[in-house]
Amino acid sequence: MIRLALAACLCLAPLAAAAQQHAHSPYAGMESREIKSLSADDLDELRRGGGWGLALAAELNGVPGPAHLLELKDEIGLDAEQVAAIAAIHAQMRREAQEAGARLMAAEEALEAAFRGGGLDDTALRRLVDEAGDARADLRFVHLSRHLSTPPLLTAEQIEAYRRLRGYASDPCAAVPEGHDAAMWRRHNGCR
Secondary structure, three states: OHHHHHHHHHHHHHHHHHHHHHHOOOOOOHHHOOEOOEOHHHHHHHHHOOOOOOOHHHHOOOOOOHHHHHHOHHHHOOOHHHHHHHHHHHHHHHHHHHHHHHHHHHHHHHHHHHHHHOOOOHHHHHHHHHHHHHHHHHHHHHHHHHHHHOHHHOOHHHHHHHHHHOOOOOOOOOOOOOOOOHHHHHHHOOOO
8 A cells, every 4th residue: 555655656746746847937926027028127227228238249249338448447548538538428328228218118018008908909019019129229229339439439459458358358258257247248158
């Protein structure tokens, strides 16, 4: 009898574990978000005009961004004129990014509201998705275009110093630059 009960437990244990794994979605808990498709960190980043990782095509190809140039101005050896010019680029970028970010948040909120309200059709869905996509594209353009504005202000040595200080001059997977989240850094750089 004990053997039969033990055998039954051994046979049912994997089924119970599988059922438990499927009981929760990886999205469980996200239903309470302010905007379901955006995390609290995403919202904070968008509201402050932060980069949100949208300029990686420039950043990881050696085209410095204004925010990080200002953070590293002393180490890179920027002069007062360079700092002023880069600060102006950064201020304009931040203003425009906040505006585009607000449009993106509103578009995502409208998309969510349409699903919540019901009665959504393909035509309305296409319009809402396009609005969100356009806002995201505008936001990405803001960040990427400011990366294009900075190299003409810098010397080749300053760009190389930037790359080295940001951890790009050597194997980016070997060392995470100070101030970076290690997991995010490794993911963005394709590290294993």
